[in-house]
Amino acid sequence: MSGPRILAIESSCDETGVAVVVGGRRIEANQVATQVALHAATGGIVPEIAARQQLRWIIPMLEAALETSGADWGALDAVAVTYGPGLIGSLLVGVNLAKALAVVHDLPLVGVNHIEGHIYANWLTDAPADEPLPPEPEFPLLCLVVSGGHTQLVLMHDHGRYTLLGQTVDDAAGEAFDKVGRLLDLPYPGGPAISEAAVGAIPATRFPRARTDGPYDFSFSGLKTAVGREVAGYRERGEPIPVDGIAAAFEEAVVDALASKTVVAAREHGVAAVALGGGVAANRVLRATLAERLAADGLPLLVPPPAWCTDNGAMIGAAAGFRFAAGDRADASLEAIPNLALPWLEAP
Amino acid sequence: MIVAIDAASTELGLALAERDGTPLAEVGWTSAQRQSAELLPRLLEAVEGSGRQLRELAGVGVGTGPGSFTGLRVAMSLAKGLAFALDRAIVGVPSLAAWLEADPETEAAVARAGAREAYVLVRGSDTPLLTDAATVAHRLGGRPVVAPTELAVAFGLRRATGPRGALVIARRAAMRLDADPRGDDVRMLEPMYLRAPRGLEGRPQGEVRWL
Numbered sequence A: 001m002s003g004p005r006i007l008a009i010e011s012s013c014d015e016t017g018v019a020v021v022v023g024g025r026r027i028e029a030n031q032v033a034t035q036v037a038l039h040a041a042t043g044g045i046v047p048e049i050a051a052r053q054q055l056r057w058i059i060p061m062l063e064a065a066l067e068t069s070g071a072d073w074g075a076l077d078a079v080a081v082t083y084g085p086g087l088i089g090s091l092l093v094g095v096n097l098a099k100a101l102a103v104v105h106d107l108p109l110v111g112v113n114h115i116e117g118h119i120y121a122n123w124l125t126d127a128p129a130d131e132p133l134p135p136e137p138e139f140p141l142l143c144l145v146v147s148g149g150h151t152q153l154v155l156m157h158d159h160g161r162y163t164l165l166g167q168t169v170d171d172a173a174g175e176a177f178d179k180v181g182r183l184l185d186l187p188y189p190g191g192p193a194i195s196e197a198a199v200g201a202i203p204a205t206r207f208p209r210a211r212t213d214g215p216y217d218f219s220f221s222g223l224k225t226a227v228g229r230e231v232a233g234y235r236e237r238g239e240p241i242p243v244d245g246i247a248a249a250f251e252e253a254v255v256d257a258l259a260s261k262t263v264v265a266a267r268e269h270g271v272a273a274v275a276l277g278g279g280v281a282a283n284r285v286l287r288a289t290l291a292e293r294l295a296a297d298g299l300p301l302l303v304p305p306p307a308w309c310t311d312n313g314a315m316i317g318a319a320a321g322f323r324f325a326a327g328d329r330a331d332a333s334l335e336a337i338p339n340l341a342l343p344w345l346e347a348p
Numbered sequence B: 001m002i003v004a005i006d007a008a009s010t011e012l013g014l015a016l017a018e019r020d021g022t023p024l025a026e027v028g029w030t031s032a033q034r035q036s037a038e039l040l041p042r043l044l045e046a047v048e049g050s051g052r053q054l055r056e057l058a059g060v061g062v063g064t065g066p067g068s069f070t071g072l073r074v075a076m077s078l079a080k081g082l083a084f085a086l087d088r089a090i091v092g093v094p095s096l097a098a099w100l101e102a103d104p105e106t107e108a109a110v111a112r113a114g115a116r117e118a119y120v121l122v123r124g125s126d127t128p129l130l131t132d133a134a135t136v137a138h139r140l141g142g143r144p145v146v147a148p149t150e151l152a153v154a155f156g157l158r159r160a161t162g163p164r165g166a167l168v169i170a171r172r173a174a175m176r177l178d179a180d181p182r183g184d185d186v187r188m189l190e191p192m193y194l195r196a197p198r199g200l201e202g203r204p205q206g207e208v209r210w211l
């Protein structure tokens, strides 16, 4: 075995994840209960529903993760948990459960930032223990974290050393997908539904790309408004709404904004590679567009498999592996911090 | 040893009891915001102060409310964690019933349900009711009741005493475990919510957040 075996808990939003990860890289178990079906009924995440479900799923996921890994308490070296950012009611469940587990078994407790978890999903592997580990991502690494809650462009200089290059000034990219999905009467979650509608469709229009003050900031609320106006126009004229074409035009606009800023940032900072994280990283057009534009500069694009991009415990275990090695420890007074930020370095 | 946690209101309570329900320790304090930071450290202090160890735990009792969603979530997550980690039984005990049992002179127990409503359990009844502030003040304003101080002040309950339910929760858990050593299902146990989650119907856009 190489490195600590960490039990990792993620409950920041509507996924309940428990994983066992060795050395911050090797997944021994990664159990996730998702509430997508529940939230489909309301068209989005309702915090109180999410929190109640966390309390219902956390023990079954914990049991399943321990059983899958085959590890008993004595075989664990630490307990890790997401303590922010996220929904307070959801975070509280994982944080307090993790604290109880750690004090009972006298295990070190490691608090993990959820965004850092998304980044460290790029360190994960499910290669069996007798196979060598794949190489680690190299620094400096440019990370684009895109999900329903976050859109951040992060320059990672080394383990635990980050500069925030830019972020969304309004909606997160995944949030824009969900809202536009509703405008187009597509099912929740909007991301997969819009992508599916857009496959093979010719964009019905060209939506404007938002201008932002920061060169690497993003803005998606104007785009959502533009989609709304477009849809309203068809309605007023009594014409059928070309859902597929509008979906394609919207997806193209989001992907273009994300990809072009990421490519410029990668050039400016001379990075070794670009890594994706977060649920929107599962978007095929985003992956393909970024990979193609980066290839022109000879830069590799790292994308974890979809199951490690959406919220899960393994990514928390990966980040915790590094935090544990660096000596980070939390105690029984660890609190959930809904707006927790990474410890940013000054802009380079 | 039985550990009991009551966090249904801003007045938090912890108790330790012998396996037969004999009281060992009780701690109570007020915290509006910091339940998550304070409950476990205080619990560890109480265990240590009684010369005990967590490993001696025989079961966990936890107040199921109704009351503060945050407090109940913290208490329930801690209780589940303790019970699961040590493979011991967990028992949910209705908080307001425990408050009434601890304070025999009172006629009702009142816990906050948002800004302008309260959960009220009238002595002799089994079911707490969701009641608006005006009705609470009108019906219970001059009566002896159990209610957290902040709520008594806000809702005009002039003869309120603060909740002290933790030892009752410990005792009830001990009794329950005598009768049924398995207790409740640690997977499924959840707070008594009484209210559907805000947002299930007529959900205003502004309340929804995606993360």
Ligand SMILES: [Zn+2]
Pocket (backbone or CB within 6 Å): A114, A118, A147, A149, A278, A279, A310, A311, B211
């Ligand atoms: Zn996330």
